[in-house]
Amino acid sequence: MESKIAFGGARSGTGPATWGQSAIWDVVRNLGDDAARYNVGGGLPIDPPLPPDHLAGLVRTLLLRHDSLRTTLRRDGERLEQVVAAAGAVPLHARECGPADVVETAYALYPELQALPFDAERELPVRVGVVTSGGLVRYLILSLSHTASDGWGLRNLLADAAALVAGRPLAAGERLQPLEEAALQTSPQGRRRDAAARRAWLDRLRRGPASQFPARAGRPPAAAFPNAVLNSPALGLALDRVAADLEVHQSAVLLAAAAGAAGALGGAPDAVFQVVVNNRFRPGMAGAVNTIAQEGLLLLPGSAAGFPDLVRRTFGAALSAQRHAYYDKLALARDIAGLDAPADHSCFVNDVRGLMPILGYARPAAEPLAAARERTTLSWPVEHAPRRDTTFALDVQDAPGSLELALTADAAVLPRPDMERFLYGIEDLIVSHALALV
Structure with a gap:
């Protein structure tokens, strides 16, 4: 069953794409349906299990914390731009099963989500999968377009999700958002680093x-x-x-x-x-x-x-x-x-x-x-x-x-x-x- 998780009140903006976004865009736009193999995804068990509304709130927190999950790309002449949305919705794919089948159901749902290509221009770059049993969420899967994150970013995202599930505070420290990273790259410091590399x-x-x-x-x-x-x-x-x-x-x-x-x-x-x-x-x-x-x-x-x-x-x-x-x-x-x-x-x-x-x-x-x-x-x-x-x-x-x-x-x-x-x-x-x- 597919539904949506809506969000609003987030940061928004438009600016040049980052070096990483541009590189991945250049790769996946020529692959068509085969672009799905560049998706990144992972998941974690929800223990103790959570009500669906609570899980949806957890996902909203992640969406507001990380701008890349709300970012689409578009071509403006010769320049590739990133557009960060203040509001929107991401797909939620749910599977219900018996308590003994949660792991098996998660294994089946994961490749289904990973096999779907993303439209980087028209579609927010994240899909959410949940496995429920007895009306409670027992497993969470996050499937992302590679334009939104690499594998190391996915690991950070899953760590945030695990902290929220456990009721722990999210990790502190500076996290460059994509628009901030693009500003750094176009600065004199960023141009010197690029030239040296x-x-x-x-x-x-x-x-x-x-x-x-x-x-x-x-x-x-x-x-x-x-x-x-x-x-x-x-x-x-x-x-x-x-x-x-x-x-x-x-x-x-x-x-x-x-x-x-x-x-x-x-x-x-x-x-x-x-x-x-x-x-x-x-x-x-x-x-x-x-x-x-x-x-x-x-x-x-x-x-x-x-x-x-x-x-x-x-x-x-x-x-x-x-x-x-x-x-x-x-x-x-x-x-x-x-x-x-x-x-x-x-x-x-x-x-x-x-x-x-x-x-x-x-x-x-x-x-x-x-x-x-x-x-x-x-x-x-x-x-x-x-x-x-x-x-x-x-x-x-x-x-x-x-x-x-x-x-x-x-x-x-x-x-x-x-x-x-x-x-x-x-x-x-x-x-x-x-x-x-x-």
Whole structure:
């Protein structure tokens, strides 16, 4: 059953779109019905359960707290604008079930909401789902357009929702709203930051390899991009151990393994990845619900080095990429078009662990690594339409009691057997090092 949650009396205004809004708009507007795969969403149990009116009030509080949830985008000549609404309504999708079926019903409702594309010009960028039993709300799901938030913003939104459900005060601290962020970006400080980031990108693009898979360079893209998913309980266990042993963040271990596995396949001496950076370490952005994450460019010379050394160098290179991941993406695209022969930057890595939870996946159970490795599986769930300027996109994501590597690739450059070798190669580098520690 669908109804609406109305709100009013909120902040409103119109201004230029932020860098993040513009970048996502540019991606999703060309995807049509396929744009739904860029939606972000998650949920949380409501315990103790709440009356529907109480839950609607909770959602109104979130709508008034975060302007991005009330923001649409529109084109004004050459400029993309954001429009923040003072009043309106968002869809509410409700499912009633028995007390024992709440989790199963939430699992069924979540993909239904995520599968619906948003109209960023005419539709507020949030949908609400609730699972009720005995007339009380027992589960809340929030599905957002990517123009409203990235995964880190979704996590902040769910934290606010959990605080409201528990009756705790909402987190204090400055939260840049989208119009405020746009004002910062167009200020002299913002223009200097943008210029510095784009200079760093261009410097790396001048130094990186022309192709990371030279044997197949220049082939036209495949008609469909396969998607392979490696589900590895052992990888989930080994990652903690390797990161602790080498005293780095887990993301550095994953990036190093991806660089090593890609280098073994393509033979390129250096790795170049576009790595999604959350940008929440910048002032005023820690608690923001908005599209702030952007790609940083990671250049890693000598990706064939020994794994411990590769991990340590990756950690430093990743920090450098993060420093220069906040910029005007459309201006950067014009800069890159002016380069004679930019490095291959068609490989993407996105670590989304913990960002889009629905029920809070359990961590891998403690067991011997060798036994856990025997339970690794590889599946081919779907094929996607070709992605522009993409050789591969690797997502690291949670799974129940496991960790998954989801790879979408241009089969003309990485045929299915190479995709399989790439994914198993990442697992092998990390798990083998963890086994050596034991």
